[in-house]
Amino acid sequence: MAHPALRQAFAQRKFIVAPGIFDMISAKVADGMGFDCLYGTGFGTVASHLGVPDAGIATYTDMVARMGQMARGVRTPMIADADTGYGGLLNVRHTVMGYEAAGISGIQLEDQEIPKKCGHTPGRRVIPAEEMVLKIKVAAEARVSPDFLIVARTDARTTLGLEEAIRRGLMFGDAGADVVFIESPESEAEMRAIGKAISKPLLANMVEGGRTPLLPAATLAAIGYAIAIYPAVGFLAMAAAMERVYGHLKQHGDSIAIGESYGFKRMTELMGFPEVWDFDQRWAQPEAAKAAE
Template structure:
């Protein structure tokens, strides 16, 4: 009832232990707390919280317009509803290295298991759009050092994302990945890889876990879990997929209302009320409420 029973520090410890096994962990993107609970119910290993989803949920483009307060608040809402570890998109850290440090501690307090900091110029843009720009090496490394130095829980995962592949090519991406690891990054997120061979090249370049972003309509082909496992990927995310599917279904439902005046043809596509109540554990709330308001005091 209410929130997860596993404390944040324990989620981080268990996540680190599982990541250390080398298995591939699946982190679908949750667009709200209820979808995070569904991800857990379906047996996935973690929850991803996308900056693109957070900005879209506010009706904004993914160009660095969201604030740390908005991101941390939404991250906390999602992370506390599931026993799974949550990784969050912290963009460029919301400012200079000192801002990055504050970002990490704020996300720790929000119960997040890990965050990635990227090397784009601020304000950033979606990693699969053209026209990106990245910061110089010194700035990129300072961001990661600040993040590592700031964390209080050593199990909080500091992941470095690099977007340099789209700007300067694969060799530049593997070189920067190595230097980000030397700066203290616990994992590498190479954005917008074009092939399995490119993921394999990053895998060969570093000795820390790597993440694959399987976002639709982007620069990367949509490789399967098995394909990514075979080239040594450790975490795979589908950051915006559930939001896209949900919004597509909402649009079709609205079109049906316009055309037919009712939603009877769409009932089979809806989550049943009983399933919703089960997912939010309605019965536990009812039991708790009954215990509170129907007790008797013996005299």
Template sequence: MSEAPNLRERLQDPRILVAMGVHDGLTARIAQQLGFEAFYHGGYAAAAHHHGLPDIGMVGLEEMVESVRRVTNVSTTPVIVDCDTAYGAIPGVKRTVHEMERAGAGAIQIEDQVFPKKCGHMEGKQVIAVDEMVLKIRAAVATRHDPSMLIIARTDALQPLGLDEAIDRCNAYAEAGADLAFVDAPGSREQLAEIARRVDVPSVANMSETGKTPALTADELQEMGYRVVIFPATQTWVFARAYEEVCRELLRTGTTAGYADRFASFDDVNALLGLEELQRVE
């Protein structure tokens, strides 16, 4: 596999970077084959697919590191990794950066929620003090060994404290050394535009299709000034609906033949998984 540009290099390109959600080796292989320039390894998808759990802080660092390795072992595409609250205070931040670098992360995202955190599109979120999060960002920057790895600071202050506070927090985190900033769960096009305009570092937009934020195209977000757009759990929404439908069909008819036109073939999946290359090595 040829090496892809790292994320810091890619962001020199003025085109917005579209990061597709992946959570395992299969989704990584599919997304890389189709040409995505970046992946987003989200906590929601990892908790749902690997553990059958909601995104409420129940999945820890070691589980996320192992999940990231399943992606980086089969792909050279740069991966943005959702690291929740960095799994603790300053020692947790340092260990998170160290372990995610070893796992091959191209960027790590740390948020300012109170632990146990919640998915950014859930109600009832709380955030830590700005100064506490600033220290976390400084620790992440200081611990980083590979200068090409990006530090993304996410704030969840919009819901409990308002837009101005969320933007002020992003700028404080940028001053502390964050490479990109991310206000989660804006509720309108106007909020999205104001965030991109007022935040001092490149901004990340989250297109979580079933969440609170309106769906905009990558071109629309680029025009606003966003540099990265993530689709963190697209595969989760698609899989949950498609798998439920085929299960219902099997229970109703005793066969999955009615879905035959939706199945990837045995040979196509084996090719996707690299079977021919492995057999050639043997």
């Protein structure tokens, strides 16, 4: 069931910072950090699950299973990327129903042509705005709980310009989107223009090395944004750390001098081993003792 905390936070104008999660380790680490929301990144989830580009290759079945697994494994409300809804209007309805049933609190849908491409990469093309409006209306009707949020994204800025992107953002808000996501503005001035034009809660996509400038949370809140997602920060840090330690292992043949790591004990605790050990103490060992009599 969708968590009501997200809608309440938007109503109270509380700015939300949402780290990207992409597998169960990242989900559990982020879940223990006290964030108000987690963001299931399409790029990172497709990369970690399938090892391929986020370019429309992953299916609804791939994504709802993976996103649902993460949502069920955390206590923090989660918004999840669902690309274009994986097809037409009937697909959108099915996707919303599936994501909500999986325990996700919000779904991100975008106006790209199929097959979609990852935001901040070239070659993205969008469908007519009127087609996306219908998708949003279908999505809003398909949800069971009013606390399940519809995040409507437009990729129009890169190919059609800022004015068209803002026009679409306004249309998407009027169609029933709870949050408007204008992808890839290319300057702080553009972001300020978006904040002035659109009154619906706005989402900022903070991608390290992407097309949009990285602004502090306080600045984003001041210019009209309600939530900032950081989809890549986790998997970029993970890849850098693994490249460093694997490189050391290959060069030196040991892990002795790698330095401080997360720690095996902490990882066993994160994954829930103490509960397993407690279970064994209460059940497995008494059964073994009984069998030995």
